[in-house]
Amino acid sequence: ELSELDSKLAQYVDSHQEEYVEALRDWVAVESDSSNVLKRSELNRMMEMVAQKLRQMGGTVELVDVGEQELPDGSTLALPKVATAQFGSDPNKRTVCVYGHVDVQPAKLEDGWATEPYNLTDINGNLYGRGASDNKAPVLAWIHAVAAYQALSMELPVNVKFLIEGMEETGSNGLDAMILAQRDTFFSDVDYIIISDCGWLSRRPALTYGTRGNCYFYAEVEGPKQDLHSGVYGGAVIEPMIDLIGILDTLISPSGKILIPGIREAVAPLSDEEWKMYQDIQFDMDNYRNKVGVSQLMYNNKVDLLAHLWRYPTVSIHGIEGAFSDPGTKTVIPAKVTAKFSIRQVPNMDPAAVKKQVTDYLHSVFAKRKSPNKLKVTMVIGAKPWLADTQHALYEAGKAAVKRVFQMDPDLIREGGTIPVARTFQDVTGKSIIMMPIGGFDDGLHSQNEKISRYNYIEGTKLFIAYLNEVSQITIQV
Numbered sequence: 001e002l003s004e005l006d007s008k009l010a011q012y013v014d015s016h017q018e019e020y021v022e023a024l025r026d027w028v029a030v031e032s033d034s035s036n037v038l039k040r041s042e043l044n045r046m047m048e049m050v051a052q053k054l055r056q057m058g059g060t061v062e063l064v065d066v067g068e069q070e071l072p073d074g075s076t077l078a079l080p081k082v083a084t085a086q087f088g089s090d091p092n093k094r095t096v097c098v099y100g101h102v103d104v105q106p107a108k109l110e111d112g113w114a115t116e117p118y119n120l121t122d123i124n125g126n127l128y129g130r131g132a133s134d135n136k137a138p139v140l141a142w143i144h145a146v147a148a149y150q151a152l153s154m155e156l157p158v159n160v161k162f163l164i165e166g167m168e169e170t171g172s173n174g175l176d177a178m179i180l181a182q183r184d185t186f187f188s189d190v191d192y193i194i195i196s197d198c199g200w201l202s203r204r205p206a207l208t209y210g211t212r213g214n215c216y217f218y219a220e221v222e223g224p225k226q227d228l229h230s231g232v233y234g235g236a237v238i239e240p241m242i243d244l245i246g247i248l249d250t251l252i253s254p255s256g257k258i259l260i261p262g263i264r265e266a267v268a269p270l271s272d273e274e275w276k277m278y279q280d281i282q283f284d285m286d287n288y289r290n291k292v293g294v295s296q297l298m299y300n301n302k303v304d305l306l307a308h309l310w311r312y313p314t315v316s317i318h319g320i321e322g323a324f325s326d327p328g329t330k331t332v333i334p335a336k337v338t339a340k341f342s343i344r345q346v347p348n349m350d351p352a353a354v355k356k357q358v359t360d361y362l363h364s365v366f367a368k369r370k371s372p373n374k375l376k377v378t379m380v381i382g383a384k385p386w387l388a389d390t391q392h393a394l395y396e397a398g399k400a401a402v403k404r405v406f407q408m409d410p411d412l413i414r415e416g417g418t419i420p421v422a423r424t425f426q427d428v429t430g431k432s433i434i435m436m437p438i439g440g441f442d443d444g445l446h447s448q449n450e451k452i453s454r455y456n457y458i459e460g461t462k463l464f465i466a467y468l469n470e471v472s473q474i475t476i477q478v
């Protein structure tokens with residue numbers, strides 16, 4: 001049931017949707033790829049744009065210096081600044097802090113995009129562009145939610161803070177230290193943290209109560225002093241690439257069983273309650289399989305599939321630096337190759353233990369090959385998993401907001417991806433977190449043709465407006 005207040009705000013959002021799409025177009029046009037150091041000036045420009053937008057709305061805005069990043073060659077590079085902002089400081093109101101990020105994963109037209117990745121393109125109500133769903137539109141939707149209250153001269157029901165960063169996609173470098181440093185200042189009056197950096201499971205809105213962590217590794221095998229002709233030298237040298245592929249093949253079995261000793265043993269067993277929760281979720285396996293575009297999934301029943309997406313670790317191999325990957329038939333033996341792989345983390349895994357397990361295991365497997373080549377294993381990201389209490393008042397408020405806007409109950413889901421800073425927020429600030437996604441289940445995050453639908457962007461903005469109101473009504477401070 002929409003109150004008069006809801007409908008005024010909703011009408012405002014509907015009548016400003018073209019403006020919101022243009023704002024997204026401006027943000028998507030910035031190639032804020034945090035993994036590419038050559039794009040750092042674009043990322044810095046993106047952070048300036050965020051700060052500028054928040055300043056124009058009258059927020060108290062800061063661009064916080066979070067130091068430098070060490071690059072693999074030993075040089076350093078300034079990290080993008082983190083934007084913080086505050087709207088309202090009424091001690092009689094609750095204070096929420098919205099976290100989001102405006103950096104993106106790499107994207108090139110040649111990867112197979114149907115449209116230019118950095119030119120927002122509207123096709124049949126879907127807004128295609130890199131970062132559209134992950135996470136630029138959700139960040140803008142939160143900003144527009146606050147701006148809508150301001151435009152209608154309606155008092156914000158809670159004080160709203162923002163913390164927007166530019167390194168999420170590479171592990172939120174510098175952010176843990178910044179949160180620790182600002183625990184007793186910026187975070188001292190924050191009651192709750194809200195994150196909208198994930199997606200729904202189906203067409204039904206969702207609230208997310210868990211994310212997997214991620215341990216990201218580089219495994220480098222180095223052999224001859226330079227690349228070699230495979231006809232001239234093939235058969236004479238022990239090839240780094242063959243060593244590397246050999247050890248990568250020992251990480252996980254074809255049926256998805258992780259082979260690194262100690263990893264599976266650390267995983268908290270799935271409880272009957274969880275099993276029941278997964279059983280009750282509406283999820284169309286065939287539709288999911290078709291959307292992914294495969295003839296067969298790793299599991300053919302819903303509970304196993306959801307559990308392996310959300311609740312069990314997995315190994316993914318992402319790429320090999322130094323390997324020949326261009327079109328054509330170059331006959332080379334690469335001298336040095338570096339595999340990039342990651343292991344998603346779940347309770348009760350610990351990244352420090354995983355680092356040792358993986359490093360020891362790969363060295364022992366490599367030693368058995370009796371290769372003269374050199375292996376170096378490095379863990380470059382070690383993000384812990386996060387889990388919330390769905391009985392918390394924040395989730396009750398979330399359910400009420402979803403009902404107000406979508407006239408249905410949300411799914412309560414977990415997320416297989418990682419929001420590296422979620423666990424830090426919880427551990428360092430002691431505040432409760434809710435994840436309230438507005439991304440669609442088929443948004444193609446990190447993939448070709450990423451998009452957010454207009455529907456999700458616009459209705460999502462209304463959801464955030466309603467949520468601010470619901471949070472203000474939480475009666476007990478938990």
Ligand SMILES: C[C@H](N)C(=O)N[C@@H](Cc1c[nH]cn1)C(=O)O
Nearest residue numbers: 134168169170171197214417418
């Ligand atoms: C869930 C979020 N939108 C996301 O995609 N996060 C990234 C973060 C990450 C983890 N390791 C490296 N980056 C992800 O889950 O891949």
